[in-house]
Amino acid sequence: MRFKAVIFDLGDTLILTDRWDYDKCLKKLLSSLKNDSIMIKIPFEEFKRGYFKVREKMYLKSEPALREVDFRSRIAITLKIFLHYSIYEGPILTHAIDAFFDAFIEDAYTETYVSDLLLELKKEYKLGLASNFASPQGFWRVLEHFDLGKFFNTIVVSGEVGFRKPHPIVFKNVLEGLNMKPTETVFVGDSLKADIFGAKILGLKTILIENPGMRKNPYAIAGELDPFPVEPDARIPNLKELPRALSNIV
């Protein structure tokens, strides 16, 4: 066997988000703040506009260096527009972020065969996880909910690293955690730019999950799901095809 490790992307690779209702998440966040006595007397639509303005600005600014845009800062900056003071630290924002991701979790799902598949792969390969997730707090909450953490030898989250895929540091950190060379490793993900391009420049083999139905998420980040001039070593429609694709890759 040539490969010793497989690294996975999380969003729309292991956990599917095509039913994600972003408005619902923001509404839950807002009502959590109200429950914690943050007096926001602004209509939801206005808050939403403010949030997306801040989000877009932060992503545009951070894109050239591939810095991750911290979710907590994003919320704190949005709130500052309306409250005129900052609540970055402390439990109020922590509760609100939990509320946002609890709403996210309600509509996210995994295919039924995913646990068994990871369990089988774990017998043959070291497994790593490398996720672009702007909120470490949200990431760990989501991972715990789906009980996926136990399958991986090492887990790297962009929100903790400070950079996002395709930045090489994310891939290097996972490889280091697995103690693997790029040539011993296959990367599996759904984004040509973030996953396939990022893994390829370091010399990993790559498998793209095409998931055509999953690519409708209007909130995907800055062109992450757009066409990108890179060709993966294999394309598969879903994870069921992964074992075969792994054994075919040379």
Ligand SMILES: [Mg+2]
């Ligand atoms: Mg993804």
